[in-house]
Amino acid sequence: MFKDVSTYRRIVKSTGLFGGVQLVNILCSIIKTKLVAVWLGAEGIGIMSLYTLATETVSQITGLGIRQSGVRDVSVASKSGDHIQFESVKLVVRRWSGFAGLLGAVVTLILAPYLSLWTFGDSQHIGGFVFLSCTLLINALVAGEQAIIQGSGQLRILAKSGVAAAVVSLILSLPLFYYFRIGGIVPSLIIASVSTLLFLFYYNRKSVKSSIQVRQSWKDTKIHGRKMVLLGIYMTVSGFIVTLFNYLFIAWMNARGGMADVGYYQAGYNLMNRYFGLIFTAMGMEFYPRLAAVCDDKSEISRHVSQQAEISMFILVPTIGLLLLFKDLVIRILYTGDFQIVEGYLLWSVPGVLFKAVSWSMGFILLAKGKGPLFLVTEIVSAVMNLALNFIGYKYMGLQGIGIAYTLGFILYMLFIGIICFRMFGLRMSKSFYIVFLISCLFSLGTFGCIKYEYQSLAYILVGGGTLYSLWMLKRRLALGLHK
Structure with missing residues (x-):
């Protein structure tokens, strides 16, 4: 029991x-975007976005x-508890990250x-x-250090460095935007x-000290890192x-x-990713x-x-209910009243997050076991299935259909990945999970039904009940105190 409590x-x-950490990053991003819009205008935001998109695309391919x-x-x-093996793996990750960074640069x-x-249409x-190009090298080194810190369970280092880097880079960037305008974007x-890398090194060196020195040839680095790189690819x-x-x-x-429908869809899709992506990203760092x-x-x-699936349910039931109840207000705050058409998309898509949480928890088994080819197959099947459903949904019911x-x-996808994990890896979900999942579905789908058929008072009761539960x-x- 103690082990279970500790895990929870x-x-x-x-x-x-x-x-x-995600909230701080989002807040810093909002402040930066707002001030860039004021000082540099739409052109400045566009240039910064295009630079970022182009370099991130190259980084994704070469990383x-x-x-x-x-x-x-x-x-x-x-x-494993083998300190020599641990230091050896860290060296492999750092060397491969350096190679990936040099390649990207x-x-x-x-x-x-x-x-x-290709990006701007000019020279x-x-x-x-x-x-x-230097950021490709720096970001690859950052990725390697983050992988090492996350894998070794030093999550507070990741959190501290992430917050510090976000705040400092914001403070240093604002004078550049103010005095140099568009010329301050690249710096x-x-x-x-640079801020992210420096704070990672600072907190990592301060908190984690090792006296073990590992010698490893470049040939051994290549051999030992091959499986890791294949999974990454x-x-x-x-x-x-x-x-x-x-x-x-x-x-x-x-x-x-038309472009208007694309804009409405992207607004709803981005809202879902921002609202729930924060939760999944936060949980995945430790899971x-x-x-x-x-x-x-x-x-x-x-x-x-x-x-993991149980805790996901407990976190998502209140958030799903609140978004369903106040989706109109959220849309007005983040966008404008013209985007109220997105409500239909949100109403039908938000309950799906419960099923995403379960499939998300199961899907990590493939990555944890290093089953790269199988992971790729499941992602392709999911992508094809979602594309077909989106085509059919939009054709017959518009945004609500999506x-x-x-x-x-x-x-x-939950059923698909569940069958794979049950048959290939012997996954057996606990009895308590099925009970929690059933009750969570009743609260969330009940709230959905009440809002759709305009039983607003009952919806408030269900959301309150789901939150207390x-x-x-x-x-x-x-x-x-209650668990005996």
Whole structure:
């Protein structure tokens, strides 16, 4: 029982910790965007966005997915208790990150004229890409350090460095925007990368000290890092495929319904990602390395996945209810009254987050076990299925149909990934998970039904009841007095 309570506490603490980090990052981003809009105008925002998009695209291709795959290797080595192996894996991750960074920097330097032409349609921004090539190296080194820190469970270091870097880069960037206007964009992007790396090194060196010196040939680094890089490449390709399919759907929607519908869809989709993505990102920071550390133990995998899914339900039930109740207000705050058409999309898509949470918890098993090819196959199947559902939903029901497709897609994906994990990896969800999942569905779907059919008072009661239920169950799981 103590082990279960300890795990529940870790999940909640890490979610709160990184939820706070995400909020700080979002706040800094909002302030920066707002001031850039005031001082540089729409043109400034556009230029900064295009520079960022172009360099991130190159980074995604040349980064070899080490930020994600490296976490697994570090976590397994950390769990083993073999300090020499642990230091050896850290060296492998750092060397491969350096190689990926140099590759990205060289590619950006060589393609600078083409990136300027493809991104801006002219040759006036070649110099900007030349200077930004250094950020490819810096960001790759950052990715390697973050993978090491996350994999070794030093989550507070990630949190502290993330907050410090966000605040300092904001403070240093504002004078650049004010005095140099558009000319301050490239230096501000470089400052953001350098700040992140410096604070990572500072907090990491301050908190983690090792007297073990590992000698490793470059040939050994290549051999030992091959599996990690292959997993990273599979993850990178899967991310690219998901992005490609989303692009195909948006292009088709634009041709069929016009740019306005694309804008409404993107507004709703981005709102979902911002609102719930914060929660999933925060939970994943601790869950992935924890699961990777027990990847060879079926019973431990089942225990951790069940507990993660349960905590996800307790966090999501109140947030789903609140968004359903106040979706009109949220849309007005983030956008304008013209975007009220997005309500139909949100109404039908928000309940799907419950099914996403379950499939998300199960899907990490593939990454924890290093099953890159299988992970890629599941992502392709999911992307094809979602594309087909989006086509059908939009064709017959417009934006509301896409919301239905979102929820239906995650129901089908939950069943699909569940069958794979049950049959191939022996996953057995706990009895308590099924009870929690059923009750969570009743609260969330009940709220959905009340709002759709305009039983507003009953919806408030259900949201209040769901919130009290979640808090009570969290209290029991954390053994604060009710759990016996």
